[in-house]
Amino acid sequence: xxxxxxxxxxxxxxxxxxxxxxxxxxxxxxxxxxxxxxxxxxxxxxxxxxxxxxxxxxxxxxxxxxxxxxxxxxxxxxxxxxxxxxxxxxxxxxxxxxxxxxxxxxxxxxxxxxxxxxxxxxxxxxxxxxxxxxxxxxxxxxxxxxxx
Amino acid sequence: xxxxxxxxxxxxxxxxxxxxxxxxxxxxxxxxxxxxxxxxxxxxxxxxxxxxxxxxxxxxxxxxxxxxxxxxxxxxxxxxxxxxxxxxxxxxxxxxxxxxxxxxxxxxxxxxxxxxxxxxxxxxxxxxxxxxxxxxxxxxxxxxxxxxxxxxxxxx
Numbered sequence: 571x572x573x574x575x576x577x578x579x580x581x582x583x584x585x586x587x588x589x590x591x592x593x594x595x596x597x598x599x600x601x602x603x604x605x606x607x608x609x610x611x612x613x614x615x616x617x618x619x620x621x622x623x624x625x626x627x628x629x630x631x632x633x634x635x636x637x638x639x640x641x642x643x644x645x646x647x648x649x650x651x652x653x654x655x656x657x658x659x660x661x662x663x664x665x666x667x668x669x670x671x672x673x674x675x676x677x678x679x680x681x682x683x684x685x686x687x688x689x690x691x692x693x694x695x696x697x698x699x700x701x702x703x704x705x706x707x708x709x710x711x712x713x714x715x716x717x718x
Numbered sequence: 719x720x721x722x723x724x725x726x727x728x729x730x731x732x733x734x735x736x737x738x739x740x741x742x743x744x745x746x747x748x749x750x751x752x753x754x755x756x757x758x759x760x761x762x763x764x765x766x767x768x769x770x771x772x773x774x775x776x777x778x779x780x781x782x783x784x785x786x787x788x789x790x791x792x793x794x795x796x797x798x799x800x801x802x803x804x805x806x807x808x809x810x811x812x813x814x815x816x817x818x819x820x821x822x823x824x825x826x827x828x829x830x831x832x833x834x835x836x837x838x839x840x841x842x843x844x845x846x847x848x849x850x851x852x853x854x855x856x857x858x859x860x861x862x863x864x865x866x867x868x869x870x871x872x873x874x
Contacts, residue, residue, distance in 0.1 A: 573780060578780075581773065581775060581780075584772050584773040585770070585772050585773055585774075585775065586770055586771075586772055587772070588771050588772030588773075590741070590756055590759050590760055590763075590771070591741075591756065592739055592741065592742065592752070593738055593739060594740065594741075595736075595738060596738070606738065610736060610737065610738060613736045613773065614736050616773075617736060619779070620776055620779050621775060621776060621779045621780060622773050622774070622775060622776070623733075623774045623775060623776050623868075623869070623870065624732065624733030624734075624773075624774050624870060625733050625734045625735070625736050625740070625772070625773055625774075626729070626730045626731060626732065626733045626734060626771070626774060626870065627727075627730035627731070627762075627768040627769075627770065627771045628768070628769050628770040628771075628774060628870070629727075629730075629731075629767060629768060629769060629871060629873060630766055630767055630768075630769045631871065633765070633766055633767045634727075634767060634871065634873040634874075635873030635874070636873075637871060637873075639816065639828075641823075643822075653866040654866075656866070656867075657866055657867045660872075661872070662867060663867065663868075663869050663870060663871050663872065664867060664868055664869075665865075665866040665867035665868075666785075666862040666863075666864065666865055666866065667862065667863045667864040667866065668787060668860040668861065668862050668863065669859075669860055669861050669863060670858065670860045672822075672823070674866075675787070675860075675862075676866075676867070677871070679871035679872060679873055680873065681873055681874065700822060702819050702822065702823050703819075704816040704817060704819070704823075704828075705816065705817070706814045706815070706816060707814075707815045707816060707817060708797075708798065708801060708814065708815040709812075709813070709814050710798075710801035710802050710804065710805035710813040710814065710815075711805040711810070711811065711812050711813045711814075716777070716808075716809075716811055716832065718775065718777070718780050718782075
């Protein structure tokens with residue numbers, strides 16, 4: 571879809587400090603000098619097209635439960651197959667191929683560390699490749715999204 | 719954690735409807751009052767459980783297709799300082815310390831840089847190294863080549 575400069579302005583206005591009161595889109599529309607209906611319509615279009623993933627929350631991993639970043643070293647010709655196995659785990663929410671000997675990087679989230687261990691053990695049982703388990707020890711950023 | 723908290727968290731994980739009165743709509747779905755929903759969300763923000771609330775974007779769809787995970791090997795007594803330096807850089811979206819797993823993996827500091835091209839990301843990284851004097855730390859750049867799965871974390 572074509573994303574206009576007005577769309578980018580709107581997207582920058584809705585990523586953080588979102589109004590938590592009755593008619594939030596009316597408040598945003600007023601700041602941007604647009605109509606509430608127009609803002610609601612456009613945001614729905616952006617969500618349908620996949621630019622907006624969701625209208626919701628980004629959680630602090632450690633307060634919300636537990637998570638880890640894991641990586642596997644997979645022969646290139648088996649990468650798709652292994653990625654599919656990893657994806658099948660419900661607790662995996664991100665899964666990317668990256669340029670490194672450890673070429674499959676995925677994030678596992680769950681209610682506690684036991685849930686994470688169970689998920690990783692499930693994956694280990696199906697794919698016998700070197701696996702790194704890299705839980706966060708310190709976070710230096712406050713995730714405020716980034717301006718588009 | 720009470721059951722309304724869990725139900726609100728699930729809705730915040732999967733997403734609220736983009737309608738004129740989204741909190742009233744969620745209240746209707748959950749069989750509670752709008753003010754209970756508003757109070758719950760505000761409390762979760764104040765407690766720090768919710769780090770950010772609003773529209774969550776897929777930046778790749780907006781042309782930010784170069785996604786680099788930059789990993790660094792920083793001595794343990796310097797890693798917090800360097801982690802914070804990276805975090806304060808505009809183009810760095812995440813900066814985390816993670817454990818080393820020797821001998822296979824020697825890096826203990828991870829940061830993400832997104833950009834519209836590899837060249838742009840690498841130029842930005844070069845500036846970051848220059849500005850912060852990070853030349854002495856070994857680092858590697860792991861661009862993503864394929865996204866197999868991408869959705870919000872589900873904890874409940």
